[in-house]
Amino acid sequence: MRFLICGTLAACLCAGAALSAPSVERGAYLVQGPAGCGSCHTPFGAEGFDVSKDLSGRLVDANPAFTAIAANITPASRILSWSDAELARAIREGIRPDGSLIGPPMPFAMYRGLGDDDLMSIVMYLRTVPPVENDPGASRYHINLPPAYGPPVSHVTAPQAGPTAEYGAYLASAVTHCMECHTPMGPRGPMIDTDAGRGGFEFHGPWGTSVASNLTSSADGLASYSDEEIKVMVTKGMRPDGSHMLPPMPYGYFARMSSDDLTAVVAYLRTLPALSDMD
Numbered sequence: 001m002r003f004l005i006c007g008t009l010a011a012c013l014c015a016g017a018a019l020s021a022p023s024v025e026r027g028a029y030l031v032q033g034p035a036g037c038g039s040c041h042t043p044f045g046a047e048g049f050d051v052s053k054d055l056s057g058r059l060v061d062a063n064p065a066f067t068a069i070a071a072n073i074t075p076a077s078r079i080l081s082w083s084d085a086e087l088a089r090a091i092r093e094g095i096r097p098d099g100s101l102i103g104p105p106m107p108f109a110m111y112r113g114l115g116d117d118d119l120m121s122i123v124m125y126l127r128t129v130p131p132v133e134n135d136p137g138a139s140r141y142h143i144n145l146p147p148a149y150g151p152p153v154s155h156v157t158a159p160q161a162g163p164t165a166e167y168g169a170y171l172a173s174a175v176t177h178c179m180e181c182h183t184p185m186g187p188r189g190p191m192i193d194t195d196a197g198r199g200g201f202e203f204h205g206p207w208g209t210s211v212a213s214n215l216t217s218s219a220d221g222l223a224s225y226s227d228e229e230i231k232v233m234v235t236k237g238m239r240p241d242g243s244h245m246l247p248p249m250p251y252g253y254f255a256r257m258s259s260d261d262l263t264a265v266v267a268y269l270r271t272l273p274a275l276s277d278m279d
Helices: 007-016 024-032 084-093 116-126 165-175 227-236 259-269
Strands: 058-062 066-070 202-205 208-211
Touching: 024 116, 084 116, 165 259, 227 259
Parallel strands: none
Antiparallel strands: 058 066, 202 208
């Protein structure tokens, strides 16, 4: 279900798509568009997302391995006392100011690639969102978390924005984290080096069970779909035959992607080596 966007925010989203230097407008575009932060961090009920409590946290997943709670990331939460650098590190590296690690399903394997300017834009925007008093609780993990998700990240420069496969690779990994969900998981996370985009990961929810699709150029993947058909599936969750795709893919957020960004993502997906579905 899509958010209703006020005129001011809609203007921010459109403007943010074209900006490169850090800005609140760019952050609004990323958070409320391709990054889809609210798909986990906004409360969800029978009527869909509760926009009156946008980004104030909720239960995301409960399974034998963990109970994951997406934190309140409005200024009413503990992030108010965090410095910009601390908040940026929590987003990109999963490390809180006290040194504790944020657990899955936050896709840190992907977020480590966020460009410095985009990361700071997200931080700037989160400082401006309406504060919402909401305590969604704390995550509980019955698995051993690693000491860190990798070495410290000092600097990342994103590729030049444009409708290119190179920029699409950046969007599909570091921003939208498509490759996190659509790549089989190994002991150290998504097996990008060998199985990028192969699909097969199962998601369980009130809708039942959905399986991440194969995004490669194989017959099992996107070979038979046109670019426009792929764009409709990404932004509307509808296949060419009219059937509807299942959550948790955040179609409403992806619908706010700029035309160039959407074209870039599709261009990148066309470059993925053909892989058959997982057996």
